[in-house]
Amino acid sequence: MQGTLNEIDIRSILQLIELGQRTGELFVEAHSGLTNTALAESNRSLLSSGGFGYPSPAPQPDERFWLVFAIDGRIVYAADRSNNNLLRLRDYLRFYQVESALDSTQVPLPSANPLEYACLWGLMENRILTPARARNIIKNTIEETLFDLFNLPQGTFNFEMGPALAPHLTSLEISPLTAKIVKQVQQWKQFYPLIQSPNQCPVVTDRDRLQQILPETTLANLESWADGKTSLRQFSRYFNRELLAVSGAIYPYIQQGWIQMSDGCDGMPTAASEADPFGIAPLLVPSEQEPHQRAPQVVCLDDDTTIGKTVEYMLVPKGYRASALCDPIEALSQLFREPPDLILCDLAMPNLDGYEICAMLRNSKTFRGTPIIILTGKEGFIDRVRARQVGATDYLTKPFGEEELLMLVEKYIGLPEIAPPPVLPSE
Known part of the structure; x- marks a missing residue:
């Protein structure tokens, strides 16, 4: 699938990837000088070279390149490949105060993955970056x-x-993600023409007027950052806040002419205070207690209460939240009220069996991407095939041990970011 954006827009391309549940790479070039044949050849050269190397032929100054990686119709990573550096990743690491670790991170060479992505994994393997923080960075880079x-x-x-x-x-998931970005683009246009690009840099031009309305400390921090060298996009990365929030906070001052936007950013951070110059409440999660770093929730649906309690005793000490549900009818209502991160579902239950429950959940957009693991005491091949046909992610044969359960849970929802609770669930 290839062509020009005059024929089809990016949103429609992503929708086709989602509907077709396709796996691969979307390569986008802002400059239209290459033919489709040359573009495809350049893309193959780029992907096979690894790192952040330029495609062939070498890009011109006005050319930009992006890669979006998809797996089964879902986006797993996206990158601006126009610059052969790690400045974007360094900006995001600055928020967690670990940017200096990037200089000593060892990345396996040659790496089949983009350099930025490989460095993220290197930081996690060295326990400098937690999986939850890495996921947050990847989500931000995709958006x-x-x-x-x-x-x-x-x-x-x-x-x-x-x-x-x-x-x-x-x-x-592509559909809700694209809807969110479309809304952001529409809101961003309200700043035009005073703000034309996220890469523009604010600079204070009327200190006296700002001094009349801002506390002295806030003004000092604002002057340190808004010096014409740090872009709006860097502000959003440094403070882990959305670009629209940062831009909206200074937009009234730009309208008054007290702050102006400069195109002369050098892309390097200034030696300013780490204090928030705008006083915006964080829109993304900066601390361990915020929602995105909550313990993953696992629900076990099994009419045997012993199985449910066993799952709780295995998972809760490891830092997961786990709960057991016995009645399949009542369970469906609760699942929709509080969607978990992963569902363990018994195969043989009264009223509704595991096949029916799995099929019903998969028909809902809410649970389209939720891992559903079928619990069964049967070893039959037909049961496993049928479970896959109704949308089960995997299966686990009873009786199972703690190691087997943890392996599957970690595979699909990762390790918990927060520390495990000190006590086991009560009887």
């Missing part, structure tokens, strides 16, 4: 990349089916 692509007026694209990006740490 940042799509924001740029949705603002792209013209260009060429090529989607090439291929092996999945491995290993992948997270995946985002």
Whole structure:
């Protein structure tokens, strides 16, 4: 699948990837100078070279390149491949105060994955970055990349089916993600023409007027950052806040002419205070107690209460939240009220069996991406095939041990970010 953005827009391309549940890489070029044949050849050269190397032919100054990686119709990573550096990742690491660790991170060479992505894994393997923080960075980079692509007026694209990006740490459903980015783009246009690009840098031009309305400390921090060298996008990365929030906070001052936007950013951080110059409440999660770093929730649906309690005793000490539900009818209502991160579902239950429950959940958009693991005491091949046909992610044969259960749970929802609770669930 390849063509120009005059023929089909980025959103429609992503919808086709989602509907077809395709796995591969979407390569987008802002400059339309390459033919489709040359684009495809450049893409293959780029992917086979690894790292952040330029495709062939070498890009011109006005050319930009992006890659979006998809697995089974979901986005797992996205990157701006125009620059051969790690400045974006360094900006995100700055929020967690570990950016200096990037200089000593060892990345296996040659790496089949983009350099930025490989470095993220290296930081996790060295326990410098937790999986939850890495997932947050990947989510932010995906949204940042799509924001740029949705603002792209013209260009060429090529989607090439291929092996999945491995290993992948997270995946985002395309439909709600694109709806969110479209809304952001519409809101962003309200800042035009005073703010024209996320890469523009604010600079204080009327200190006296700002001094009349801002506390002295806030003004001092604002002057340290808004010096014409740090872009709006870097602000959003440094403080882990959405671009629209950062831009909206200073937009009234830009309207008054007290702050102006400069195109002369050098992309390097200034030696300013780490204090928040705008006083915006964090829109993304900066601390361990915030929602995105809550313990993953696992629900076990089994009419045998012993199985449910066993699951709780195995998972809760490891840092997961776990609960047991016995009645399949009542369970469906509770699942929709509080969707968990993973569902363990018994195969043989009264009123509704595991096949029917799994099929019903998969028909809902809410549970389309939720891992559902079938629990069964049967070893039959037919049961496993049928479970796959109704949308089960995997199966676990009873009786099972703690190691087997933990292996499956970690495989599909990862390790918990927060510390495990000190006590076991009560009887």
